[in-house]
Amino acid sequence: MASPAPATPAPTPLKVNLEFSGGMELLFNNTKNYTIEIPATTSEHTPTLLRHLIFWIRDNLLKEKPELFISADTVRPGILVLINDTDWELEGELEYQIQNNDTVVFISTLHGG
Amino acid sequence: MARLCEICHREKAVLKRPKTLQSICRPCFYQVFETEIHHTITKNRLFQPGDRVAIGASGGKDSTVLAYVLKTLNERYQYGLHLFLLSIDEGITGYRDDSLETVKRNQLQYDLPLKIVSYEELYAWTMDAIVREVGLKNNCTFCGVFRRQALDRGAMLLGATHIVTGHNADDIAETVLMNLLRGDVARLQRCTEIATPGEDGCVPRSKPFKYTYEKEIVMYAYFKKLDYFSTECIYSPNAYRGYARAFLKDLESIRPSSIIDIIHSGEAFQVRRGVKMPTQGFCSRCGYISSNPLCKACVLLEGLNRGLPKLGVSRAGLQQLDPQLGPAADPNSPPTTAAKEYPSSSDPSAAAAVRTGKSLDW
Numbered sequence: 418m419a420s421p422a423p424a425t426p427a428p429t430p431l432k433v434n435l436e437f438s439g440g441m442e443l444l445f446n447n448t449k450n451y452t453i454e455i456p457a458t459t460s461e462h463t464p465t466l467l468r469h470l471i472f473w474i475r476d477n478l479l480k481e482k483p484e485l486f487i488s489a490d491t492v493r494p495g496i497l498v499l500i501n502d503t504d505w506e507l508e509g510e511l512e513y514q515i516q517n518n519d520t521v522v523f524i525s526t527l528h529g530g
Numbered sequence: 531m532a533r534l535c536e537i538c539h540r541e542k543a544v545l546k547r548p549k550t551l552q553s554i555c556r557p558c559f560y561q562v563f564e565t566e567i568h569h570t571i572t573k574n575r576l577f578q579p580g581d582r583v584a585i586g587a588s589g590g591k592d593s594t595v596l597a598y599v600l601k602t603l604n605e606r607y608q609y610g611l612h613l614f615l616l617s618i619d620e621g622i623t624g625y626r627d628d629s630l631e632t633v634k635r636n637q638l639q640y641d642l643p644l645k646i647v648s649y650e651e652l653y654a655w656t657m658d659a660i661v662r663e664v665g666l667k668n669n670c671t672f673c674g675v676f677r678r679q680a681l682d683r684g685a686m687l688l689g690a691t692h693i694v695t696g697h698n699a700d701d702i703a704e705t706v707l708m709n710l711l712r713g714d715v716a717r718l719q720r721c722t723e724i725a726t727p728g729e730d731g732c733v734p735r736s737k738p739f740k741y742t743y744e745k746e747i748v749m750y751a752y753f754k755k756l757d758y759f760s761t762e763c764i765y766s767p768n769a770y771r772g773y774a775r776a777f778l779k780d781l782e783s784i785r786p787s788s789i790i791d792i793i794h795s796g797e798a799f800q801v802r803r804g805v806k807m808p809t810q811g812f813c814s815r816c817g818y819i820s821s822n823p824l825c826k827a828c829v830l831l832e833g834l835n836r837g838l839p840k841l842g843v844s845r846a847g848l849q850q851l852d853p854q855l856g857p858a859a860d861p862n863s864p865p866t867t868a869a870k871e872y873p874s875s876s877d878p879s880a881a882a883a884v885r886t887g888k889s890l891d892w
């Protein structure tokens with residue numbers, strides 16, 4: 418058996434703060450704040466984008482009803498997303514490249530006023 | 531690569547406005563958000579100096595932001611208004627208790643007097659008790675009808691000369707769609723009005739957020755860290771409205787101006803002459819404004835108290851309530867007439883829709 422090839426060091430995972438409010442938290446065990454770690458790169462060795470983060474959230478944190486969080490491969494319309502307190506529409510939306518220590522906030526506008 | 535604000539060209543932009551697609555910074559956002567509401571108020575002459583204004587306060591985002599902004603504008607522009615918070619306690623354990631706690635905190639945070647009126651004191655029925663009686667099918671009909679009157683009665687107890695509610699542009703667009711989908715011509719005409727005049731038994735009402743996008747209200751609350759309560763009413767299935775809302779949000783995500791466009795369509799909508807419209811009169815029992823001899827709340831109460839809770843929620847039920855009801859009970863009336871004062875079979879929550887925007891929002 419050949420000796421294993423020297424492994425390329427895995428990049429340090431990214432720490433991301435998540436906040437769910439406006440009723441979103443009901444989908445997440447009624448918990449508003451999470452700090453998570455996700456890989457800095459995808460399995461295709463590309464940088465981790467917001468697109469990957471929302472699927473990571475769906476697969477790892479979401480407790481029920483994924484269709485209330487993701488619809489047609491994006492965040493369901495009516496949920497506001499802020500990246501470090503800035504509207505995600507100014508940050509490239511799904512194409513935003515996640516940085517270490519980012520804070521991503523999801524606020525539902527669909528719950529009673 | 532932070533983008534600069536398109537208004538001041540100095541600060542970092544934090545928000546893309548759905549109405550104008552401008553990228554703007556936080557201070558400019560506060561400025562335009564508040565100023566637009568100020569212009570809506572002055573252009574439409576919503577208030578007179580000295581008015582006693584009851585803010586329909588549910589503890590949710592819209593009414594919380596409305597209370598905060600009205601207080602701010604009243605001081606900044608010296609409207610000379612006396613502001614109050616007016617909350618309705620529907621008697622829903624675990625839902626309204628929590629949101630009322632939020633309103634009580636708002637009372638202290640904004641230093642505004644608070645009046646709470648309950649269904650129990652007004653009607654001798656809580657929503658919990660009504661649901662035990664009628665089940666989860668038509669409960670929203672009861673709640674919506676009772677809330678509308680409760681706001682008026684609470685306002686009169688406060689000596690209020692005006693009621694404001696937190697209906698925003700998205701709510702109004704949604705109501706236009708709902709009324710269109712239901713063929714409710716009378717309401718389609720009325721639902722875009724920014725203000726309704728006071729008539730006997732009714733306090734004048736207005737919607738200062740008529741042109742304010744929900745996204746901006748939520749962003750404002752978020753940036754200002756305003757304290758609001760958000761959850762779904764435990765009794766509100768309201769599937770039909772849910773679909774309309776999701777549809778609207780889908781449209782908005784493609785073209786944000788859809789919201790205002792739908793409101794404009796509602797405003798421009800004209801009813802052909804000869805279409806029979808309901809005539810307003812007064813309830814013979816409680817004196818509340820009504821297009822039928824008995825107002826909807828009295829019909830519903832009668833049903834509850836006689837153990838016939840279907841009374842007033844279905845046409846068959848209406849007919850059990852004798853000739854008093856007049857033409858509205860005629861099952862052959864075409865759908866655009868007074869018979870639609872409360873839609874019967876298709877959507878149990880329909881009656882809640884007129885004023886409410888959402889089932890538990892004023």
Ligand SMILES: [Zn+2]
Pocket residue numbers: 535536537538539540541554555556557558559
């Ligand atoms: Zn600016």
Ligand SMILES: [Zn+2]
Pocket residue numbers: 813814815816817818824825826827828
């Ligand atoms: Zn009555």
